[in-house]
Amino acid sequence: MPVHGGKLAARALKQAGVECIFTLSGGHVMAIYDGCIDEGIRVIDVRHEQAAVHAADAWSRLNPGKIGVAVLTAGPGVTDGVTGVANAWRANSPILVIGGQGPFSNMRRGSLQEMDHVSVMRPITKWADACYETARIPDYIEVAIRYAVSGNPGPSFLEIPMDVLGTPVDEDKVRFPVIRTSAPKLAPPREEVLGALELIRDARRPVLMAGTSVKWSNARAALNAFIDELHLPSFVNGMGRGQIPYDSPQLFNRVRREALKQCDVFVLAGSVLDFRLGYGRSVPAEAKIVQLDLENTLIGHNRSSDVALVGSLDRSFELLLQVMKEESIQLDFAGWTDELRVRETELETAFRSQLDSDEVPIDPLRMCREIRDVVDENTIVIGDGGDIVAQASKVVPVMAEGAWMDPGPLGTLGVGMPFALAAQLAHPNKRVLIVYGDGAFGLNGMEFDTAIRFGLPIVGVVGNDAAWGQMLRPQVALYGEDRVVATQLNYTRYDLVVEALGGHGEYCERPEEIRPALERAFESGKPALVNVKIRKDVTTGMKGSTYV
DSSP states (O other), rough: OOEEEEHHHHHHHHHOOOOEEEOOGGGGGHHHHHHHHTTTOOOOOOHHHHHHHHHHHHHHHHHHOOEEEEOSSSSSSHTHHHHHHHHHHHHHHEEEEEEEEOOGGTTTSOTTTTTOOOHHHHHHHHHOOOOOOOOEEEEEEHHHHHHHHSSSSEEEEEEEEEEHHOOOOEGOOOOOOOOOOSOOOOOOOHHHHHHHHHHHHOOEEEEEEOOHHHHHHHHHHHHHHHHHHTTTOEEEEEEGGTTTTTOTTBBBBBTTTHHHHSSSSSEEOOOOOOOOGGGGGTEEEETTEEEEEEEEGGGGGOOOOOOEEESSHHHHHHHHHHHHHTTTTOOOHHHHHHHHHHHHHHHHHHHGGGGGGGSSSOOHHHHHHHHHTTTTEEEEEESSSSSHHHHHHHSOOSSSSEEEEEOOOOTTOOOOOHHHHHHHHHOTTSSEEEEHHHHHHHTTTTTHHHHHTTTOOOOOEEEOOOHHHHHHHHHHHHHHHOOOOOOOOOOOOOOHHHHHHHHHEEEEESSGHHHHHHHHHHTTTOOEEEEEEEEOOOEEESOOOOOO
């Protein structure tokens, strides 16, 4: 029976376990929508293609072993999605982006919205190509997904011209390959595992940092078994947040700088020595480094490792424990952990006093405390902003794996509602809360319309200081208060914008108003926004960013 290419694409996606695609309506890719109807794949249409790709990114983060899919029309549809692809690239999120194209029969003749999408996408994807034969669409989808999930994961881009999608072919003559959305688990050699243990055995003050590859390796259980066995002080960054339980005696937060300065062996698990670790300068030059990661290309980034365990991190941690048992290696750093815990408690007590301010305009940390007090184990929190999200990350506990999401190392603003759409669709019984900066809200705030159309009761809270605060403070510090430009906003009533779209809005000017407003927002059963007027810090308070 003849079927068009859009139906073949949808059938291949269904076989890959795809439950929904994120898109913005476009004529070049409508055949895929038609196929999705037959396959029972939900079509979630957003208001900007950047949001579609961000949502696909979040879908992959929230559904281990599944791949997020965005379908973009040609030309500006694809270019609008570039930022989302770049963010997924830096965050190592395995997603598939399918882009439309003008008819292949008119290639290079200047059809509507024709451009070289593949060349645009190639630098920010693991794989980018085009399919020009209808019967081979499933083959290309399989290859794209295989590249996306293998090794250090990331996005793949597949272009399919509209006449290739629209051409009917005999389905019996089409090969539908097996599509695997999880890569095989590779293990490091035993001699390297033994070398790592010998290095750690000689340590007095070891420290572990768990990062994004822990998540993509599904290594949470093995990681925690390892650090619990050793009583090893541990920190998290990137998508490592949530991989260690928030109440684990091995997990630390506020003492990180001090612990790194004192450490003599640094176990770098699924993270790289980028700006978050001072490109390696945060760790003493004389400290030894044991690095665990998915690919050899990630080893020794900015600073050489003394021992490298390349492979799936769950296998690496399992082997570390296995070899310890086989070789009767006993490691226990409880004394060092206890020492850090005393200091962590001191810093936590000092910090806690900053959360109770009653001042007006509202102290940003007081707002974060009120958010903390409504978050429970059934809440997914998404950070979309600069300083306000940095502060929230210090106050709001990550109650479970996948309970916190932020853009990642690209620092892309605008991920809030797109991430939340995927979160609420993937976990309809959970509460989804976005922590916004007022600048960030303006980028994809119209996606509240998407949430309203699909009946997704997502709640956002805006820390509104009428400024691009993370830029304002360093601008004043560098050039003076009389040279402020391009960093000022208004105390805009974003809550009224959401109300106008059909959602629920709240406005808070006093700290005691915040929690009741958040509770009413969740109880409304609608997409809702709580707009909080906070103090504008120009030269004091939260520190601005420094780009180095």
